Amino acid sequence: MIKSWLRRFKPAYSAYNFFQKSGLKGLNEKYKSVGLNKKYYQSVSAKDFEGLPEKKNWLDERNSKDLLPGDRIFELFSEEHKTELLNWSDNGYSILKTFFSEDQIDRVNDDVTALVENKTADWRYGRKIMFAHKQSESIKDLAQNGPLKQVMQMLIGQEIQLFQSINFLEGSEQKTHSDSIHMSTYPKGNLIAAWVALEDIDSEQGPLHYYPGSHHLPYIMNEDYSHGGKGMLLGKRPYDFYENKIEAIVTSKNLKKEVFRAKKGDVFIWHANLLHGGEFHANKDLSRKSMVFHYYSTEAICYHEITQRPAILD
Ligand SMILES: O=C(O)CCC(=O)C(=O)O
Incomplete structure (x- = not known):
């Protein structure tokens, strides 16, 4: 009881964050540069940035079809991948088939199996193995050292840094959402994510679903639904209310869902919204082995709208 109340009490997070200075380094300066009188450990939400200019990333401002041709990284891709990347601004995602080789994926699967078997996997929220890139060279390599990060940087038009990796052995069954409610930024749109199929994943295995073009809709932040929080307290179950809000939007706008039936090594990259x-x-x-990487742009102010906390980065 006390524990769940404390989890909702914003000053408790601030006290915790006070001791996370290295993970929140640079935040005071970022706040100052946009004219916010806030300290690195304090609670933060989209409301704090109301009225400040929202600078859009290059492929949100103008279309990838016009801007990508000629780009050094873009020109390295196959014609099939180029078509996907050209549609980024319109669709809000790109599907890069067989982006990773069988060998690369096998190494990841071996590492994940070892983490699970030797009980060092960081299981959280029931089904998620978090931050395996900190324990596995092969995962770190795919996320940070190769073409994936380069293509993500090209799409977002900025330097990015890995915030988290998540490994799944079964379907997330997570309701429809935009990552910007969990991993939020000022300016908006400074998060980018990649989903990697670690085996063939068909309709019975809880595949990823998505709504093409939905990134053009307004970002839904706490003030856009009844989150139930007040003053120093977060709401009791804000995420349930958020999911209901998104469900209502999907229904009222008659959005068309697509399901990604992936082959091992395929990558799905998606826009922050x-x-x-x-x-x-x-x-x-059947299992559903997959992996997600979420990256923040290094320049942005990064936080978690739902819990109104700054994001602690490595
Ligand atoms: O893998 C999935 O089923 C969903 C993953 C997801 O929504 C996310 O990581 O943001």
């Missing part, structure tokens, strides 16, 4: 989630994992005899 693309609506997506995980389908029901109907056949539990």
Whole structure:
């Protein structure tokens, strides 16, 4: 009881954050540069940035079809991948088939199996193995050292830094959401994510779903739904209310859902505001091995709208 109340009490987070100075380094300066009188440990939400200019990333400002041709990184891709990347601004995602080789993915799967077997996997929220890139060279390598990060940097038009990796052995079954409610930025749109198929994933295995073009919709932040928080206290179950809000938007706008039936090594990259989630994992005899990388741009102010906390970065 006290524990769940404390989890909602914003000053408790501030006290914790006070001792996280290195993970929040540079935040005071970032606040100052946009004219906010705020300290690195304090609670923060989209409301704090109301009225400040929202600078858009290059492929939000203008279309990838016009801007990408001629780009050094873009020109390295196959014609099939180029077509996907050209549609980034319109769709809010790109599907890069067989982006990673069989060998690269096998190394990741071996590492994840070892983490699970030797009980060092950082399981959280039921189904998620968090931050495996800190324990596995092969995962770190895919996320940070190769072409994936380069293509993500090209799409967002800025330097990025890995915030987290998540590994799944089964479907997330996560309801439709935009990552910007969890990993929020000022200016908006400074998060980018990649989903990697670690095996073939078909409709019975809880595949990823998404709504093409939904990144063009307004970002839904705490003030846009009844989150139930007041003053020093966060709401009791704000995320349930958020999910209901998104469901209502999907219905009222008659958005068309697509399901990603992936092959091992395929990569799905998505925009900070693309609506997506995980389908029901109907056949539990089959696994759904996948991996997600979330990156923040290094220049942006990064925080978590739902819990109104600054993001602690490595
Ligand atoms: O893998 C999935 O089913 C969903 C993952 C997701 O929504 C996310 O990581 O943001």
